[in-house]
Amino acid sequence: MKLDGFILGLSNGVACIATCAPVLIPYLLGEGKGIVRNYWVTGQFLFGRLFGYLLFAVLAWTVSSAILQETGLRNPIIGIAYILFSGLLIFYGFFNKTNVSCKAACNSNKYKRLLALWPALLPVAAGFATGLSFCPPFLLAFTGAAEQTSLLAAMLFFFSFFLGTSLLFVLAPFVGMFKRFQVLQIVGKMAAGLMGLYYLYSGVILIIGGLKII
Amino acid sequence: MAGIIPASQQPGILKTLLLCLPMIFITQMMLSAGKPLPTEPAGIVSFAVTFIFVNSIFFLMIRTGKTDRWRSILFVTYSVCFVLSFITNLFEVRGSMAISQANMIEGLTPFCHMVIPVTLIPAALTRTIIFPGTIIGTWASIATMFVLWIGSSLALGRGFCSWFCFFGGMDEGFSRLFKKARIKKVNPRWTYLPYAVLLLIVLASAVTLAPFYCEWLCPFKTVTEFAEITSLKIFIQTIIFVSLFIALVMVLPALTRRRTQCSLFCPFGAFQSLTNKINVFEIRVEPDKCIQCKKCIATCPSFSINEETIAKGKTAMTCMKCGKCVDACKQQAIFYHIKGAPLAHGKPEIYRRLFIYPAFLFLATMSGGYVQDAILKIIKLIATGSIF
Numbered sequence: 098m099k100l101d102g103f104i105l106g107l108s109n110g111v112a113c114i115a116t117c118a119p120v121l122i123p124y125l126l127g128e129g130k131g132i133v134r135n136y137w138v139t140g141q142f143l144f145g146r147l148f149g150y151l152l153f154a155v156l157a158w159t160v161s162s163a164i165l166q167e168t169g170l171r172n173p174i175i176g177i178a179y180i181l182f183s184g185l186l187i188f189y190g191f192f193n194k195t196n197v198s199c200k201a202a203c204n205s206n207k208y209k210r211l212l213a214l215w216p217a218l219l220p221v222a223a224g225f226a227t228g229l230s231f232c233p234p235f236l237l238a239f240t241g242a243a244e245q246t247s248l249l250a251a252m253l254f255f256f257s258f259f260l261g262t263s264l265l266f267v268l269a270p271f272v273g274m275f276k277r278f279q280v281l282q283i284v285g286k287m288a289a290g291l292m293g294l295y296y297l298y299s300g301v302i303l304i305i306g307g308l309k310i311i
Numbered sequence: 312m313a314g315i316i317p318a319s320q321q322p323g324i325l326k327t328l329l330l331c332l333p334m335i336f337i338t339q340m341m342l343s344a345g346k347p348l349p350t351e352p353a354g355i356v357s358f359a360v361t362f363i364f365v366n367s368i369f370f371l372m373i374r375t376g377k378t379d380r381w382r383s384i385l386f387v388t389y390s391v392c393f394v395l396s397f398i399t400n401l402f403e404v405r406g407s408m409a410i411s412q413a414n415m416i417e418g419l420t421p422f423c424h425m426v427i428p429v430t431l432i433p434a435a436l437t438r439t440i441i442f443p444g445t446i447i448g449t450w451a452s453i454a455t456m457f458v459l460w461i462g463s464s465l466a467l468g469r470g471f472c473s474w475f476c477f478f479g480g481m482d483e484g485f486s487r488l489f490k491k492a493r494i495k496k497v498n499p500r501w502t503y504l505p506y507a508v509l510l511l512i513v514l515a516s517a518v519t520l521a522p523f524y525c526e527w528l529c530p531f532k533t534v535t536e537f538a539e540i541t542s543l544k545i546f547i548q549t550i551i552f553v554s555l556f557i558a559l560v561m562v563l564p565a566l567t568r569r570r571t572q573c574s575l576f577c578p579f580g581a582f583q584s585l586t587n588k589i590n591v592f593e594i595r596v597e598p599d600k601c602i603q604c605k606k607c608i609a610t611c612p613s614f615s616i617n618e619e620t621i622a623k624g625k626t627a628m629t630c631m632k633c634g635k636c637v638d639a640c641k642q643q644a645i646f647y648h649i650k651g652a653p654l655a656h657g658k659p660e661i662y663r664r665l666f667i668y669p670a671f672l673f674l675a676t677m678s679g680g681y682v683q684d685a686i687l688k689i690i691k692l693i694a695t696g697s698i699f
Binding site for chain 1: 500503504506507508510511514515517518543544547
């Protein structure tokens, strides 16, 4: 276990949950499942984050952090990830099942089938996209991973960082206590859709200008 | 039909005047702010016109038994005068409606009630107010607005949105432009959108420790003040809030004859709905008297009455207590009521008066200063060619 990565993650867990909560909480509310099921969904979400982290561990090790900081590719790549993710969120929020506009929903059968086939897609994608936020703790972890001597060490560093940041997610599934309130499902889905619009904006801005947001 | 009170039961002019006396005294005190009455001609005219206008509205409310018909006149005037007064003040002080970064750092941004929901979590967690305003000491300080909000919420619940909010009169004004609604059916699902916006802005503000709603969504920045455009981000924010203003405050209210900004978007309104639970005043429906004409459903500006709520004998939690449904019901099946008081043998007119005294006091107090100021500036403009 990389203790330094774990401690770094633990000390910055509040910042991480703050970044993820606007996406995770509306989604959990929108699903309207119980606490146990929410733990499963949160697990999928965290798996997406872990996947994103490990991907960056590989990048940190293979490419020096300095090069990746300078490259013009970083923001467009994350921007594209944000746009794809925002598409999923907007579809989930406004067109999936609780379709406000039948026409729009009927035109989106592919997405509907995709989500029906793989319900974990959205939480995993959400975890992945929110995991890509270049917050100060993430950059610290990135630098720490870049300093590791092997790929395995870099991945272990990010893994322990992930574990540290994930501890605070223990409370998130408790929104399942409100599952009896069906109205909250509608509200949660709409909020997720609105968050999708924000990520769409973030993605476009990252691609065209690399402006720092959120 | 001369109102919800049959002509035979309308109070006489003397009784009406007696009932108006407390309001006459209080409004005189509130409009003059406890100071001696103005002595210069423009000041006298603006004070007198406002005083007579406000008290005439209250007189008519008591005399005719109609609430919304008269409330809406003052409420819309209030909004128009607020915008006139606010913008001209900004030009006088700053020379522009745009607020610069330097002004924000100095804490010169006026605080408005719309920000209250997004400040609560960061205030609890970090003991800081995430708004570039002043805590105390100015006319639009954070403490002043919190005190006003708490007082009016306790007294009126979500009635705040129809008797206090200086923005509400704008979409109400536009909703009255046409006699008939061009869009008659609105999917009730959209009435949940304000709660989604509320959830979004509360979470996003807690994350960014910045007033997310003010930065990105508040449509009323269009007619008050907005951040100086110094970056692409602020430019996009400007496009968003101006578009929201045009769509939600101007176009949709005119087409639907509903207060669409207040009932389909405003996160503060959604937040304020919760205060209806602790407020003693409510609107009740007597299903036995109801003849299912559905006029109340068609006229409610906030989508707060439907067949389901009528069957339950009350309005939805989102009710703004404007009184439009009460005025519209010729059967007197809908009325103001005090929670816990008897329904069947109650006296609806007494309950209504008990509500409109505090409600009108808030409206008169809030609107009076802006109406006076706007009149004063119009007089100055006519007399000198300048409002300053």
